Amino acid sequence: MDSARILFQFLIAACAVASSVALLAGFFGAFHPALDSFSHFRTHLAALLVLLALVMIIAGPRWQAVPFLVFAIACLATTTSLPGLGxxxxxxxxxxxxxxxxxxxxxxxxxxxxxxxxxxxxxxxxxxxxxxxxxxxxxxxxxxxxxxxxxxxxxxxxxxxxxxxxxxxxxxxxxxxxxxxxxxxxxxxxxxxxxxxxxxxxxxxxxxxxxxxxxxxxxxxxxxxxxxxxxxxxxxxxxxxxxxxxxxxxxxxxxxxxxxxxxxxxxxxxxxxxxxxxxxxxxxxxxxxxxxxxxxxxxxxxxxxxxxxxxxxxxxxPAAAEPExxxxxxxxxxxxxxxxxxxxxx
Missing domain, CATH: 3.60.10.10 (Endonuclease/exonuclease/phosphatase)
Known part of the structure; x- marks a missing residue:
């Protein structure tokens, strides 16, 4: 049971790291268009990272979830189309x-x-x-x-x-x-x-x-x-x-x-x-x-x-007044x- 839980925690952490890397890559699109391709899915990747962080909070270890959660929220704040943010x-x-x-x-x-x-x-x-x-x-x-x-x-x-x-x-x-x-x-x-x-x-x-x-x-x-x-x-x-x-x-x-x-x-x-x-x-x-x-x-x-x-x-x-x-x-x-x-x- 413990080994299964450890494996589950590892897989969740690995997915969180992968999502974070993809999110980070999207901020460097000026260096190569391949990196910019990640930026188009920033809201989706950030939402996935939030979900993974919540799972980590439930399944542990909780301290690992904090940096992922903060990073995901920071990424969402850079977008302009997320409903509810205004x-x-x-x-x-x-x-x-x-x-x-x-x-x-x-x-x-x-x-x-x-x-x-x-x-x-x-x-x-x-x-x-x-x-x-x-x-x-x-x-x-x-x-x-x-x-x-x-x-x-x-x-x-x-x-x-x-x-x-x-x-x-x-x-x-x-x-x-x-x-x-x-x-x-x-x-x-x-x-x-x-x-x-x-x-x-x-x-x-x-x-x-x-x-x-x-x-x-x-x-x-x-x-x-x-x-x-x-x-x-x-x-x-x-x-x-x-x-x-x-x-x-x-x-x-x-x-x-x-x-x-x-x-x-x-x-x-x-x-x-x-x-x-x-x-x-x-x-x-x-x-x-x-x-x-x-x-x-x-x-x-x-x-x-x-x-x-x-x-x-x-x-x-209004245009500036033209001379007669x-x-x-x-x-x-x-x-x-x-x-x-x-x-x-x-």
């Missing part, structure tokens, strides 16, 4: 009464979504000013054309595999003289949009999977487009990376962007029970800079994808066919 709502500013508040809806459509009508219904009910879309496959090109009357300004960028294209839809006009762009084989779509006379660069992005895939390489290839966005910008998309990862932080640094506090887990493995959705990953991100002021970030209902949509409300700081006769932002007419047409996504 950190996900930090940093938001109250809505202003004296200027317009705009809405951006970020959605990973899922390339083979069996219920596209749910997506169209949500867009119709929420009525966002801008929609950023990921996994825009050939199936979605025709569906999105149904929205062209409400969203006359749009750009879609096909991706070589035919599934992971991105698109951007806008009620607000594109700035006259600006050209919407596709970057990195169609993983980023950018348009300069006129929000009541203020030019804001808005981008939809889809970043690939972490190491051993080429997530860091893709972020490097997007460094120049991010650095040239302009003073005021909003970037939204499926990053396949959690907010505290080196991947997201590196992306933010490349564009001098600030990360919107996470609204919570956006991705969830659909074969698991819905009751476990809280254990998903917050991998859909929105970033901003310049005159953009963010007021809220909210998870919306399921639309048939394995990602939940994120609705962000923001406003723009100074430059003003010109906008594209809604009648310009080259801006109204939705380019087919691949």
């Amino acid at each position: 950190k996900s709502q930090a940093g938001f500013t109250a809505k202003p009464d004296d200027r317009a508040v705009y809405r951006l809806l970020q959605m990973n459509l899922r390339y083979n979504n069996p219920t596209p009508e749910k997506v169209l219904s949500l867009i119709d009910s929420v009525k966002p000013d801008v929609v950023t879309l990921n996994e825009v496959s050939d199936m979605w090109a025709g569906k999105l054309k149904l929205l062209s009357g409400v969203y006359p300004y749009s750009i879609a960028c096909p991706f070589p595999n035919g599934f992971f294209g991105v698109a951007l839809l806008s009620r607000q006009p594109f700035v006259e003289g600006s050209e919407p762009q596709c970057n990195d084989r169609g993983s980023m779509a950018t348009a300069h949009i006129d929000f009541g006379g203020t030019e804001v660069a808005v981008a939809a992005v889809h970043i690939g999977w972490p190491w051993p895939f080429n997530q860091f390489r893709q972020i490097r290839s997007l460094s120049h487009p991010l650095a040239t966005l302009g003073e005021d910008a909003v970037v939204a998309g499926d990053f396949n990376a959690v907010p505290w990862s080196e991947a997201v932080q590196r992306f933010a640094r490349a564009g001098a962007l600030t990360l919107v506090p996470s609204a919570g887990p956006t991705w969830f493995y659909r074969r698991l029970p819905a009751a476990l959705s809280f254990a998903g990953l917050p991998i859909d991100q929105v970033l901003y800079k310049g005159a953009v002021v963010v007021h809220s970030a909210t998870l919306l209902e399921d639309t048939g994808s394995d990602h939940r949509p994120v609705l962000v409300e923001f406003s723009l700081k 006769g100074g430059p003003k932002t010109a906008t594209v007419s809604a009648e310009r066919p080259e801006q109204r047409k939705l380019v087919r996504g691949g």
